[in-house]
Amino acid sequence: MPLREVEIEPTYSRPYKVVIGDCCIRKLPELLRDVVSEVDKVVIFIQESVKDLSPTQELVELLKELYETYTKIVVAGESAKDINNVLDAVGFLHSINATKSTLIIGVGGGALGDFVGFVASIYMRGLPLILVPTTLLSMVDSAIGGKNAVNMFGIKNVVGTIYQPRLVVEDLRYVYTLPEREFCSGLAEVIKYGVTIDPEILNLLRVRGDKILQREPETLTELIERSVKCKGWIVHLDEREERDVRQILNYGHTVGHAVEACAEGKLTHGECVMIGMIVESDLGNRMGYTDPDVHDVLLKLAETYKLPHKIPNYVSKESVLSKIEHDKKRYGNIIKLPVVKRPGEFEIIKLELMRLLSYLSNLLDEYYEK
Numbered sequence: 001m002p003l004r005e006v007e008i009e010p011t012y013s014r015p016y017k018v019v020i021g022d023c024c025i026r027k028l029p030e031l032l033r034d035v036v037s038e039v040d041k042v043v044i045f046i047q048e049s050v051k052d053l054s055p056t057q058e059l060v061e062l063l064k065e066l067y068e069t070y071t072k073i074v075v076a077g078e079s080a081k082d083i084n085n086v087l088d089a090v091g092f093l094h095s096i097n098a099t100k101s102t103l104i105i106g107v108g109g110g111a112l113g114d115f116v117g118f119v120a121s122i123y124m125r126g127l128p129l130i131l132v133p134t135t136l137l138s139m140v141d142s143a144i145g146g147k148n149a150v151n152m153f154g155i156k157n158v159v160g161t162i163y164q165p166r167l168v169v170e171d172l173r174y175v176y177t178l179p180e181r182e183f184c185s186g187l188a189e190v191i192k193y194g195v196t197i198d199p200e201i202l203n204l205l206r207v208r209g210d211k212i213l214q215r216e217p218e219t220l221t222e223l224i225e226r227s228v229k230c231k232g233w234i235v236h237l238d239e240r241e242e243r244d245v246r247q248i249l250n251y252g253h254t255v256g257h258a259v260e261a262c263a264e265g266k267l268t269h270g271e272c273v274m275i276g277m278i279v280e281s282d283l284g285n286r287m288g289y290t291d292p293d294v295h296d297v298l299l300k301l302a303e304t305y306k307l308p309h310k311i312p313n314y315v316s317k318e319s320v321l322s323k324i325e326h327d328k329k330r331y332g333n334i335i336k337l338p339v340v341k342r343p344g345e346f347e348i349i350k351l352e353l354m355r356l357l358s359y360l361s362n363l364l365d366e367y368y369e370k
């Protein structure tokens with residue numbers, strides 16, 4: 001199957017390519033020459049869980065033949081984003097005498113990507129960065145658009161920057177080794193693009209469920225390519241969230257992030273986004289913005305793709321409301337809430353925080369497992 005390429009043209013930063021396909025990592029050494037002119041060394045940060053996978057080993061071997069190459073293994077999961085890891089990485093880069101010509105490559109899921117993106121953006125005010133996302137979620141979402149963040153004082157994503165990569169390489173072979181739960185978690189972000197921007201994605205999710213769950217390469221490629229285009233379109237319109245457009249990528253995330261923060265790592269990001277979209281579509285409907293079909297479509301897709309539609313009872317309603325009250329997407333006492341009118345049509349509404357909390361205080365009761 002030929003490789004697919006999507007060009008991302010952010011509002012301000014330089015454009016870059018996202019290359020998608022089986023074995024496309026083998027092209028990385030060739031592709032990098034077009035995007036980084038002088039390379040004195042390469043540092044590859046690798047999420048521990050993917051270090052022994054063949055695409056990762058191929059990449060390391062290929063680069064070692066061409067450049068002075070260092071590899072740094074980073075702990076898997078959210079712990080990668082601990083600020084102390086950032087300090088360690090800065091120390092490591094200094095110890096190998098990294099310069100503005102040192103290329104940073106990040107191989108891993110969204111957590112690794114957020115960590116490495118942050119490190120690349122702050123070291124000497126920015127080193128060239130290439131991302132190799134290895135989860136479906138990071139391929140369709142976090143590796144594109146430049147947002148990164150790390151955790152500090154126990155607060156998730158409390159410090160971060162917007163720093164675009166020079167290139168993103170998405171080798172489908174990584175998707176085949178994902179545990180089913182992680183794969184379905186990534187589908188939640190795909191569902192988000194379908195409901196907010198590209199209804200053809202919803203169509204694919206509805207009619208090709210079996211092929212998607214079997215991770216059939218052609219269907220996967222189409223889903224990933226369409227999702228990347230959705231994200232690219234938003235980043236083109238509003239790279240820095242200044243025009244009330246990029247907020248649409250947070251659809252389902254107001255409730256989703258709050259649930260995630262209270263679930264103590266027991267739910268994945270995608271699972272929380274799915275719950276969040278289900279609650280927020282109902283909220284949008286009750287506030288008169290959202291066609292009731294949207295909620296029904298989401299419930300059906302959650303069932304097909306083994307994603308939750310209820311908040312587990314160990315997550316207290318009070319703690320969820322308190323997290324929303326301190327949401328970092330607040331502007332004073334206003335929350336900009338993305339709402340969907342019907343699939344593919346969205347709006348960003350400004351809602352007083354207290355009003356949102358009072359709506360949710362009643363609504364959330366309906367979303368607990370009985």
Ligand SMILES: NC(=O)c1ccc[n+]([C@@H]2O[C@H](COP(=O)([O-])OP(=O)(O)OC[C@H]3O[C@@H](n4cnc5c(N)ncnc54)[C@H](O)[C@@H]3O)[C@@H](O)[C@H]2O)c1
Nearest residue numbers: 049076077109110111112134135137138142147174177178
């Ligand atoms: N920057 C953004 O725009 C953005 C957007 C969405 C999410 N995020 C962040 O992304 C993170 C979640 O990302 P994620 O869902 O990719 O989680 P993750 O990076 O924690 O990876 C999920 C799990 O899959 C494993 N894994 C990764 N690749 C694998 C592979 N190919 N085969 C087998 N196992 C593999 C990992 O070790 C981990 O245990 C969160 O920290 C979230 O805040 C950032």
